[in-house]
Amino acid sequence: MTTIHNLGFPRIGAKRELKFALESYWKGESSRDALKELGAQLRKRHWDNQGGLDFVPVGDFAFYDQVLDMSFTLGNLPQRVQGFHGDVLDNYFRVARGRSAQGAEDHGACCGGVAAGEMTKWFDTNYHYIVPEFTSETQFQLDASRLLAQLAEARAQGVKAKPVIVGPVTYLALGKAKDDSDKLALLPRLLPAYTQLLDTLAAQGVEWVQIDEPILVTELDAEWQHAFNTAYHQLKGCKVKLLLATYFGQLQENAYLAANLPVAGLHVDAINGRDDVQPLINLLPPHKVLSLGVINGRNIWKTDLAAVLNWLEPLAAQLGERLWVAPSCSLLHVPVDLDSEQKLDAEIKSWLAFALQKLEELRILGRALREGRDAVKTELAQNLAALTARRTSPRVNNPAVQAAVAKIDAKFGQRQNAYTQRAQKQAALLKLPAYPTTTIGSFPQTAEIRQARSQYKAGQLDDAGYKAAMQAEIARSVREQETLGLDVLVHGEAERNDMVEYFGEQLQGYAFSQFGWVQSYGSRCVKPPILFGDISRPKAMTVEWITYAQSLTKKPMKGMLTGPVTILNWSFVRDDQPRSVSCKQLALAIREEVQDLEKAGVRVIQIDEAALREGLPLRKSQWKRYLDWAVESFRITANGVKDETQIHTHMCYSEFNDIIASIADMDADVITIETSRSDMELLDAFDHFSYPNEIGPGVYDIHSPNIPAQEHIVQLMKKAAERIPAERLWVNPDCGLKTRQWSEVIPALSNMVAAAKALRAGG
Numbered sequence: 125m126t127t128i129h130n131l132g133f134p135r136i137g138a139k140r141e142l143k144f145a146l147e148s149y150w151k152g153e154s155s156r157d158a159l160k161e162l163g164a165q166l167r168k169r170h171w172d173n174q175g176g177l178d179f180v181p182v183g184d185f186a187f188y189d190q191v192l193d194m195s196f197t198l199g200n201l202p203q204r205v206q207g208f209h210g211d212v213l214d215n216y217f218r219v220a221r222g223r224s225a226q227g228a229e230d231h232g233a234c235c236g237g238v239a240a241g242e243m244t245k246w247f248d249t250n251y252h253y254i255v256p257e258f259t260s261e262t263q264f265q266l267d268a269s270r271l272l273a274q275l276a277e278a279r280a281q282g283v284k285a286k287p288v289i290v291g292p293v294t295y296l297a298l299g300k301a302k303d304d305s306d307k308l309a310l311l312p313r314l315l316p317a318y319t320q321l322l323d324t325l326a327a328q329g330v331e332w333v334q335i336d337e338p339i340l341v342t343e344l345d346a347e348w349q350h351a352f353n354t355a356y357h358q359l360k361g362c363k364v365k366l367l368l369a370t371y372f373g374q375l376q377e378n379a380y381l382a383a384n385l386p387v388a389g390l391h392v393d394a395i396n397g398r399d400d401v402q403p404l405i406n407l408l409p410p411h412k413v414l415s416l417g418v419i420n421g422r423n424i425w426k427t428d429l430a431a432v433l434n435w436l437e438p439l440a441a442q443l444g445e446r447l448w449v450a451p452s453c454s455l456l457h458v459p460v461d462l463d464s465e466q467k468l469d470a471e472i473k474s475w476l477a478f479a480l481q482k483l484e485e486l487r488i489l490g491r492a493l494r495e496g497r498d499a500v501k502t503e504l505a506q507n508l509a510a511l512t513a514r515r516t517s518p519r520v521n522n523p524a525v526q527a528a529v530a531k532i533d534a535k536f537g538q539r540q541n542a543y544t545q546r547a548q549k550q551a552a553l554l555k556l557p558a559y560p561t562t563t564i565g566s567f568p569q570t571a572e573i574r575q576a577r578s579q580y581k582a583g584q585l586d587d588a589g590y591k592a593a594m595q596a597e598i599a600r601s602v603r604e605q606e607t608l609g610l611d612v613l614v615h616g617e618a619e620r621n622d623m624v625e626y627f628g629e630q631l632q633g634y635a636f637s638q639f640g641w642v643q644s645y646g647s648r649c650v651k652p653p654i655l656f657g658d659i660s661r662p663k664a665m666t667v668e669w670i671t672y673a674q675s676l677t678k679k680p681m682k683g684m685l686t687g688p689v690t691i692l693n694w695s696f697v698r699d700d701q702p703r704s705v706s707c708k709q710l711a712l713a714i715r716e717e718v719q720d721l722e723k724a725g726v727r728v729i730q731i732d733e734a735a736l737r738e739g740l741p742l743r744k745s746q747w748k749r750y751l752d753w754a755v756e757s758f759r760i761t762a763n764g765v766k767d768e769t770q771i772h773t774h775m776c777y778s779e780f781n782d783i784i785a786s787i788a789d790m791d792a793d794v795i796t797i798e799t800s801r802s803d804m805e806l807l808d809a810f811d812h813f814s815y816p817n818e819i820g821p822g823v824y825d826i827h828s829p830n831i832p833a834q835e836h837i838v839q840l841m842k843k844a845a846e847r848i849p850a851e852r853l854w855v856n857p858d859c860g861l862k863t864r865q866w867s868e869v870i871p872a873l874s875n876m877v878a879a880a881k882a883l884r885a886g887g
């Protein structure tokens with residue numbers, strides 16, 4: 125009989141209960157006990173939600189991040205937080221968020237201020253984890269208390285618990301050796317902690333443990349492959365059965381390795397790699413369980429249940445008891461409950477499944493495999509009807525858009541002239557000083573802005589009232605920038621809930637949810653818009669706001685747009701056409717916006733591509749194909765303007781070396797990037813390739829509340845000028861300022877402008 129199970133459940137809560145509880149606790153408005161109680165309630169509810177499954181994950185709940193939980197379980201705390209006097213949970217938040225030295229109540233005074241742990245993207249998702257820190261001295265010491273407590277809770281509730289942990293090789297691979305030592309050298313020290321953990325769980329009578337090793341879907345060199353063998357041969361003696369879970373991609377050349385590790389079962393992503401499954405079955409030793417992830421954990425579409433059954437039934441016959449069925453990955457990456465949605469168009473809603481609906485699909489598949497399809501005849505018929513409607517819906521297919529994409533030719537991506545000629549014309553018009561100053565787009569999203577928007581959405585504020593409130597915020601930003609003496613101004617993005625969702629709300633072919641929140645990091649969430657059909661732009665989306673802002677100042681106002689690749693990568697996208705096609709459609713829509721801005725007299729237009737790099741496939745061998753269509757899409761968007769119009773782009777990540785040629789290929793007149801934390805070293809990439817256009821290397825780390833000193837900014841810019849000719853340098857922060865407060869932004873920008881003036885005067 126087939127076993128059905130789940131790999132992980134979203135912990136933020138259907139109404140973002142965890143977010144609000146965390147933020148209230150951090151502000152000192154509620155107690156630690158209240159927060160812990162809320163966590164327990166959420167776990168209980170989520171286990172209830174998973175009723176009817178043969179195994180339910182335990183340990184997937186985290187107050188901040190599951191990788192940070194694992195660091196605490198393994199006793200791998202950064203040196204700087206060791207010896208903390210307070211509660212472990214508070215120490216956990218110190219690593220997650222950093223802490224200033226002030227404030228006796230949070231032990232800042234006795235235990236000192238600490239820098240936050242570094243945060244980085246979890247594989248190719250928009251989830252960010254706290255990077256484990258290593259040095260050659262790192263020791264591990266098991267603390268299983270969190271996992272054991274949750275296990276006890278689950279059992280008290282009658283849950284068939286399957287503890288979930290991050291596997292040792294992935295844990296090492298995702299961490300960072302702060303002293304540049306060899307992380308793999310820590311494996312022999314790490315494995316005893318894992319052995320002890322598994323033995324502890326076995327002593328509790330645990331049968332199966334899910335051990336996540338998603339690093340197996342990436343290219344591994346011989347050393348790392350070898351680490352897998354070392355690790356799992358050492359864990360072989362433990363008395364629990366290990367289900368080694370891989371997800372987010374295909375095993376490919378790692379299939380043989382994965383199939384032959386001495387574990388009891390293997391989970392693979394059968395969404396991304398269906399064709400790999402039969403060869404894998406042939407490799408798999410006959411005693412092993414194979415768990416197939418057949419429900420997509422990364423999107424929100426209903427599963428084609430009949431198609432899955434057509435494929436699964438013969439495998440079930442072949443594998444018998446050894447077949448397990450699950451979602452492709454943890455459901456962390458999808459919203460909780462479609463039934464919460466009150467405003468979503470009924471037809472589109474009928475095509476969708478969030479986490480709870482995906483679990484229901486899993487139950488239907490389980491019954492069909494155990495009892496035959498007849499047992500779920502009605503459910504299958506409903507599923508088929510919904511899918512058929514979606515396929516043939518005129519709302520999905522727009523022939524005019526398809527024709528426009530077919531007509532794209534090389535001219536679309538081509539500026540009239542090369543950068544050097546454009547730069548002269550732009551300089552003559554814009555008359556900017558040397559080291560021109562600008563910001564990246566957003567100014568603080570204050571409580572008042574969010575409140576106004578929330579009242580507007582609830583119908584308590586009308587169109588005119590909302591417009592007036594946002595215009596007042598825009599006017600405030602413009603005023604502040606003029607006072608600061610910045611050279612190229614922005615309107616501040618007050619009217620945007622999010623740089624992607626805002627455009628999704630206005631484009632045809634997109635739907636958006638009320639409660640479709642997905643955790644991005646800690647308490648921060650995003651509501652990815654749902655790209656369901658061919659994309660078009662009914663009317664201008666930003667022109668009114670930008671022209672209003674421009675009307676308030678003589679300085680150039682930057683038009684502010686999100687680029688097609690970033691919109692695509694931060695949306696839930698169609699599964700019925702290649703991403704590249706959706707991207708081209710977005711490119712045409714945003715191109716129209718660019719051209720409308722130009723027509724309205726906007727001379728500088730920034731097109732953000734913050735997520736261009738994170739869309740890179742997990743395997744390098746697939747990078748070129750992606751970069752080709754991603755860069756082409758950007759060029760289609762940006763390059764339909766006159767030479768005189770200055771195009772900016774912005775990217776906020778600090779790893780450029782490996783894609784610098786593609787970035788240069790985008791041919792933006794100016795690129796602003798994150799660099800402040802790396803001390804301008806990453807500019808080496810731009811230097812070596814002789815990046816030909818203008819660059820604004822960020823000089824102000826907006827992730828930190830610290831105010832950068834004028835002298836520090838001058839030093840950073842001087843370093844930049846050693847690598848890039850000063851005529852091509854801009855002065856700006858690393859990224860947008862929406863998560864900061866005005867009280868931080870004003871002194872920081874004031875120092876930045878003073879630094880630029882000092883540089884102009886010769887330093």
Ligand SMILES: Nc1nc2c(c(=O)[nH]1)N[C@@H](CNc1ccc(C(=O)N[C@@H](CCC(=O)N[C@@H](CCC(=O)N[C@@H](CCC(=O)O)C(=O)O)C(=O)O)C(=O)O)cc1)CN2
Pocket residue numbers: 250571574575577578620621622623624625644645647648649650651694863
């Ligand atoms: N899509 C996306 N991905 C990204 C980024 C990004 O900017 N966008 N940046 C990077 C880091 N990730 C981030 C992700 C989220 C947030 C963030 O600040 N999110 C906000 C939500 C932003 C939002 O959509 N706000 C809405 C809804 C605000 C809200 O919660 N309103 C309350 C009411 C608020 C009130 O009355 O005060 C409610 O609806 O209950 C708005 O402004 O309209 C949050 O979690 O708090 C920041 C960075 C990488 N990935």
Ligand SMILES: [Zn+2]
Pocket residue numbers: 564734774775776858859860
């Ligand atoms: Zn940014």
